[in-house]
Amino acid sequence: MGTEVDSSLSGASQRVSAPRRRAFADLFRATEIDARLVGMLGALVLIWIGVDLLSGGAFLTPRNLWNLSVQTASVAVMAAGMVLVIVARHIDLSVGSVLGFVGMIMGVTQAEFLPKYLGFEHPLIWVIALAVGIAVGAAIGLLHGAIVAYLGVPAFIVTLGGLLVWRGCAWWVTSGRTVAPMDDAFRRMGGGIEGAIGAGWTWVVALLALAAIAFSTLHARRRRRQVGFALRPVWAEVAVAGLAGLAVLAIVLVANSYDLPPRVAERIAAERGLVVPPQGLSIAHGLALPVLIAVGVGIVVTFLARRTRFGRYVFALGGNPEATELSGVDTKRVTVLVFVLMGVLCAIAAAISTARLNAATNAQGMLDELYVIAAAVIGGTSLGGGLGTVAGAMLGALVMQSLQSGMVLMGLDTPLQNIVVGLVLVVAVWLDRLYRSRTLKGSAG
Incomplete structure (x- = not known):
């Protein structure tokens, strides 16, 4: 009797979970995000976490x-x-x-x-x-x-x-x-x-990137409406644009968290006539030029x-x-x-x-x-x-x-x-x- 009850409960849970999986799949499909791209991002996160643990937090x-x-x-x-x-x-x-x-x-x-x-x-x-x-x-x-x-x-x-x-x-x-x-x-x-372009110019690039994300999202939606294609739900548009914006901000925060060596910062301060505070001077690297070149190449080739x-x-x-x-x-x-x-x-x-x-x-x-x-x-x-x-x-x-x-x-x-x-x-x-x-x-x- 107990076995029959357990089997009926497991069957009921499977029937409940199946619609949930389908609902999640429908939501994901509505965003029109490439599943392979998401899988690759997941693999990258796992690699980063695994290597960081194995390297003692050096990664x-x-x-x-x-x-x-x-x-x-x-x-x-x-x-x-x-x-x-x-x-x-x-x-x-x-x-x-x-x-x-x-x-x-x-x-x-x-x-x-x-x-x-x-x-x-x-x-x-x-x-x-x-x-x-x-x-x-x-x-x-x-x-x-x-x-x-x-x-x-x-x-x-x-x-x-x-x-x-x-x-x-x-x-x-x-x-x-x-x-x-x-x-x-x-x-x-x-x-x-x-x-490196420094913290200030890095934020300028970030603002331009955020503006470009917003413009491309609105422009793509307008083009779909003009040619009669099906439109993505508004929440999906906002979610995709929001994730892209968060990625941009995360990159900027990492780039601006890496400071120049103290001696280099002091030399730059002397060249610019800046006063070095007693606790030392922190000047961020910001984004590196080769990264900006690579991003520019990616945009051009994608176009x-x-x-x-x-x-x-x-x-x-x-x-x-x-x-x-x-x-x-x-x-x-x-x-x-x-x-x-x-x-x-x-x-x-x-x-x-x-x-x-x-x-x-x-x-x-x-x-x-x-x-x-x-x-x-x-x-x-x-x-x-x-x-x-x-x-x-x-x-x-x-x-x-x-x-x-x-x-x-x-x-x-x-x-x-x-x-x-x-x-x-x-x-x-x-x-x-x-x-x-x-x-x-x-x-x-």
């Missing part, structure tokens, strides 16, 4: 989180471009070597070539060096894209060859020498003391992917190449432009990396291709093409860098770190295939 500190954001920037920039490359059903294995080669070109340009004609610390040195680097990166991307599109060589082979060629060219430029130091203005792009004809062609090419070509789209030109964009972003990442190191080295960018591809795949970009988001890839870059930084804090050696990265990449691809198969079954059903 979740303003200093480490600030450095983590700077270290993530170059990979995040390249991951934004890798999304479009993979969406178009290609791959680029040469991004790390291209970064190293372009970084060496920019280093030689500003440290050895231009000073002969302009002198050291000329205000145009960093501009010319950056322009030369972007031009070289675009030319490399143009070469890769032309070989893939017009000669029919698979991108895997072309960029695998590029991985070796550009790494060798980087060594050949200086015969293996390290080039240093970089121009002072150029070095600001790498973060550090000179490459290209979502709001331009080029972006629509890229996703169409990845979804159905034959139909796209039959519809009159110049798919070869689209392929070339995708690789040119990838080359330009490699150059921007090279500038960030070279500036952060204050040197151009032959080991620069080594294995970055694995981190970039893993970031894109973890962020929801399908290796089958036609599916991917820039925001997801950049968040994936943060996940990968968090793993690497956490393993360093825990004292794990480099071989074990490589093993973990390799396993994460394999698991990410497996989860991508699992997600795609379930999505196809759901749509078929």
Whole structure:
């Protein structure tokens, strides 16, 4: 008798919990938030908490989180471009070597070539060096894209060859020498003391970001109403915008909680004529320039992917190449432009990396291709093409860098770190295939 009562109670509880689960699923669906993005955020939080516990509280500190954001920037920039490359059903294995080669070109340009004609610390040195680097990166991307599109060589082979060629060219430029130091203005792009905007300007950026969130929310709702699409509930709009705003404020608070070293703060106070109080002077770093550069790149590439004809062609090419070509789209030109964009972003990442190191080295960018591809795949970009988001890839870059930084804090050696990265990449691809198969079954059903 007792067994029958227990079974009836458990069955009743299951019947009650099922509608609750459905109600929660309906509420979540109303927000139109990508479930994979939420899962990735959850994984990132678990990684941060776990690493912080294992490292004795050394991970979740303003200093480490600030450095983590700077270290993530170059990979995040390249991951934004890798999304479009993979969406178009290609791959680029040469991004790390291209970064190293372009970084060496920019280093030689500003440290050895231009000073002969302009002198050291000329205000145009960093501009010319950056322009030369972007031009070289675009030319490399143009070469890769032309070989893939017009000669029919698979991108895997072309960029695998590029991985070796550009790494060798980087060594050949200086015969293996390290080039240093970089121009002072150029070095600001790498973060550090000179490459932070301070607390005041950080709050200005935060206010602009909050205004942009509010504007984009209202603008998107207005566009939906104009074209007759279904509108999200008002509470869902407010909730999504509110979460985005809280994320912005959290980032600002962390950036402004990391103070400059006391001696540096005193030097800055002396330069500005400030009085140092008896208890000492606290000057916050604020947001780092490489982080702002990465965010800017993410916004631009997202705009290209979502709001331009080029972006629509890229996703169409990845979804159905034959139909796209039959519809009159110049798919070869689209392929070339995708690789040119990838080359330009490699150059921007090279500038960030070279500036952060204050040197151009032959080991620069080594294995970055694995981190970039893993970031894109973890962020929801399908290796089958036609599916991917820039925001997801950049968040994936943060996940990968968090793993690497956490393993360093825990004292794990480099071989074990490589093993973990390799396993994460394999698991990410497996989860991508699992997600795609379930999505196809759901749509078929």
